[in-house]
Structure formats: C-alpha cells, structure tokens
Amino acid sequence: MSFLSTQQRQVLAELCQQNDTPFYVYDLDKLEAHLTTLTSQNVVKLWYAVKANPLSEIIKTLDKCGFDFDVASSGELNQVLGQGIDAKRVLNTGPAKSKKQIQHFLSKGVRTFVAESHNQVAWLNQAASEHNITLQILLRVQLRWPDSEKNPLGGDSLTPFGLGIEDWATLNITDFPALDFAGLHIFQWGNMLSSDKLAELWRAMIAPLQNLSAQLGFKLRILDLGGGLGIPYTANDQHLVWPQLLDALDNIKQSVGCEELWMELGRYAVGEIGFYANPVIEQKQNYGANQLIVAGGINHILRPAVTNQAFPAELLRQSSEATKSFLVHGPLCTALDSLGEFSLASDINETDWLIFAQCGAYGFTESMPYFLCHELPAEYTFKQGQISCVRQPETADYYLR
Numbered sequence: 171m172s173f174l175s176t177q178q179r180q181v182l183a184e185l186c187q188q189n190d191t192p193f194y195v196y197d198l199d200k201l202e203a204h205l206t207t208l209t210s211q212n213v214v215k216l217w218y219a220v221k222a223n224p225l226s227e228i229i230k231t232l233d234k235c236g237f238d239f240d241v242a243s244s245g246e247l248n249q250v251l252g253q254g255i256d257a258k259r260v261l262n263t264g265p266a267k268s269k270k271q272i273q274h275f276l277s278k279g280v281r282t283f284v285a286e287s288h289n290q291v292a293w294l295n296q297a298a299s300e301h302n303i304t305l306q307i308l309l310r311v312q313l314r315w316p317d318s319e320k321n322p323l324g325g326d327s328l329t330p331f332g333l334g335i336e337d338w339a340t341l342n343i344t345d346f347p348a349l350d351f352a353g354l355h356i357f358q359w360g361n362m363l364s365s366d367k368l369a370e371l372w373r374a375m376i377a378p379l380q381n382l383s384a385q386l387g388f389k390l391r392i393l394d395l396g397g398g399l400g401i402p403y404t405a406n407d408q409h410l411v412w413p414q415l416l417d418a419l420d421n422i423k424q425s426v427g428c429e430e431l432w433m434e435l436g437r438y439a440v441g442e443i444g445f446y447a448n449p450v451i452e453q454k455q456n457y458g459a460n461q462l463i464v465a466g467g468i469n470h471i472l473r474p475a476v477t478n479q480a481f482p483a484e485l486l487r488q489s490s491e492a493t494k495s496f497l498v499h500g501p502l503c504t505a506l507d508s509l510g511e512f513s514l515a516s517d518i519n520e521t522d523w524l525i526f527a528q529c530g531a532y533g534f535t536e537s538m539p540y541f542l543c544h545e546l547p548a549e550y551t552f553k554q555g556q557i558s559c560v561r562q563p564e565t566a567d568y569y570l571r
C-alpha cells in the first residue's frame with residue numbers, strides 16, 4: 171500500500187530531479203477537496219489550529235474553504251492577518267497570554283479568546299475596559315474523574331492547559347463586565363482514530379461542563395471541543411469516518427442544548443496533504459542490521475523523536491528487488507536522530523529519495539533546524555498542475571552569527 175497517488179509521485183519525481191537537498195511539498199488540490207468536505211455541514215463551526223502548519227498558501231486554502239483561525243502567538247496572528255484575513259475571524263487559545271500579547275491582539279481587532287487562568291480573565295477584562303469593548307470569552311476546562319471511576323480520558327496527567335472544575339468554580343463572572351462569558355473549551359486528547367471513542371469522550375464531558383456553567387451563572391451557548399482528530403501513520407491504522415463524527419457531534423449538540431459547537435482542527439485538516447522528500451546518503455550494515463543514512467533528519471522533521479511515532483516512508487523509485495527492513499537515521503550527531511524502521515527495496519542507494527507521507531501537519535515548523543548547521547528545507551506547493559516554490563532551500567549562513 172502506498173500513501174502516494176500516481177500524480178503525487180510524478181510531482182515528487184519532477185521536484186527530486188531539480189533538488190539535491192530535502193524539501194516539503196503540499197498538495198493544495200487534495201487539501202481543498204478535503205476541506206470542502208469538512209465544511210459542507212452546519213453541525214460544527216471549524217477553526218484551523220495554525221500551529222499545525224502556518225505556511226501562507228495553506229492558510230489561504232483554509233480561508234477559501236470557510237475555516238476561521240485559532241492562533242496561539244503574536245507571530246501566528248500576524249501571519250494570518252498577513253493573508254488578508256479579518257481579525258474578527260481569529261480565536262486566541264494558549265496557556266501563555268501576557269498583558270503585552272493581549273494588548274497586541276486587541277489592537278489588531280481580535281475579539282474572541284479562550285481564557286486558561288484567573289489572571290487571563292482579569293487581564294482580558296482590564297484590557298477590554300481600556301479599549302471600551304466587549305470580548306467573547308470561553309473558559310478552558312481540564313477535567314479529571316474521581317479515582318474510583320473509569321476515566322474516559324485515560325491518564326490524569328496535569329497540563330498547563332486551562333483549569334480544573336474546582337479551580338474555575340471560584341470565579342465571580344460579575345467582576346468582569348467587559349467580558350461576555352459565552353461558553354467552555356475542552357481539549358485533552360490527541361490523534362484519536364476511533365469515532366466511537368471520541369463520541370464516548372465527548373459524551374462523558376457534558377454533565378461536568380453543564381454543571382460548571384450553571385455554577386458560574388452563564389448559559390453554555392458555545393461548546394468548543396478542541397482538536398485531536400487523528401490520521402493514520404501506518405498502513406494498518408484505521409481512518410476516522412467524518413459523517414459518523416458529524417452524527418456524534420450533532421447528538422452532543424442536542425444533549426448540551428448549546429447554540430454552537432466549535433472545533434479547532436490541525437492534523438485532521440492538513441496532515442495528509444504534505445510530503446517530505448529526503449535524499450539517501452548511503453546504506454550500511456552494522457551488527458547485522460541494515461541502516462540507511464539520509465540527508466534530512468529531526469532538524470527538518472522532529473516529530474518522530476518527540477512522539478516515538480514515525481511518519482510513513484517509501485522509496486520514490488519503483489524497484490523490483492526484494493524488500494528488507496532498514497533503520498533510517500538523519501545526519502545529526504545524536505542517537506535521537508532516528509526517523510523510524512521501514513521495509514524498503516534492498517538495492518536502495520545514494521541516488522535514491524525516500525518520501526515521507528502524512529507530513530502536512532507538525533512538520534517544518536515543529537522541528538529543530540539550527541542544530542548542526544545543515545540547510546533549511548525548501549517548501550513547495552502543487553495546485554492545478556502548477557508547482558510553486560514558496561520557500562527556497564537556505565544554507566545556515568543566514569542565521570549563524
């Protein structure tokens with residue numbers, strides 16, 4: 171099974187002939203078709219979690235397909251506004267909102283915020299009063315279940331995202347007249363591949379969230395369920411079924427009785443339309459194992475090292491040789507630079523390219539490009555038969571001081 175369509179393979183082959191260093195390429199036709207499916211419904215309002223991939227051309231495609239934008243830093247905000255998107259279509263989520271960042275967001279026209287602490291609530295209220303405006307606020311909740319009960323969220327690990335029910339319960343919303351408390355936000359799971367499991371999680375959260383909004387004294391008009399919709403990273407993984415998810419979401423919406431359901435999608439929106447092409451340096455045998463050394467590693471594509479989950483990889487060239495298992499290593503002088511173990515044609519050599527798929531999300535900007543002073547990868551898009559270079563490859567000269 172291949173993660174590449176025939177057309178994607180042709181585009182990659184053409185680009186590999188023109189390049190001798192690693193690069194990313196994004197299939198914008200496939201992206202547009204996928205996003206159009208996601209937004210053709212009236213159950214859930216969709217935001218794009220910009221951290222998944224902030225490339226201008228990706229943001230423009232999401233804009234065209236009816237997504238609004240969830241940003242977590244001034245840099246992400248400026249990038250979204252730079253594509254001509256109105257600040258009224260921006261939501262600000264994230265655990266670190268300094269007074270300075272809040273001022274920046276308000277001055278740019280952002281009016282919708284997910285508050286993750288008592289200080290954030292107070293600082294947002296203060297800044298809104300100064301500007302003589304009202305902000306729409308969702309409180310981010312971090313849920314736990316009593317030890318004795320089955321915890322549908324899995325572990326009880328503490329994160330900096332939002333606050334627990336009891337920690338929010340002391341908030342007196344009448345102290346913040348410049349804030350319109352419109353709803354609650356919850357998101358504490360990742361890369362889910364089962365529609366049933368997701369539906370179960372969502373259902374389990376309804377009662378505690380309804381209790382909290384009643385206790386705080388506001389109507390739960392908006393429920394934001396975050397992201398966490400998964401994509402397959404191996405040929406055997408299952409795929410989420412979007413119509414099935416919509417049914418589950420519609421049921422949640424009815425049970426909660428809220429006006430709007432929101433989600434911010436990252437991986438599920440853009441993950442499957444990106445590829446990372448990587449020149450092979452050599453193969454070698456070591457203590458009985460087959461090792462493949464490639465030109466780009468976690469300096470360009472860090473995620474395997476931090477999640478222990480490889481992106482799927484295949485050889486660009488069609489080879490009739492039998493396959494062997496190879497351990498694939500990048501160029502960095504650290505054992506961390508490992509991209510996974512793959513079954514590949516045994517004649518793979520220094521003229522070949524490895525293509526990593528499912529790299530549209532958490533690729534380029536999630537990496538560690540400065541370590542060991544290798545070049546930065548180029549970024550290309552492919553749209554209606556046209557290949558465009560959005561970023562040229564760059565040597566380390568531009569950032570070394």
Ligand SMILES: *Cc1c(COP(=O)(O)O)cnc(C)c1O
Pocket residue numbers: 219221222240263264357360361396397398399434435436437438531
């Ligand atoms: C990262 C993030 C998302 C997107 O997560 P995915 O798993 O990529 O869908 C959504 N919401 C918030 C608040 C996030 O930080």
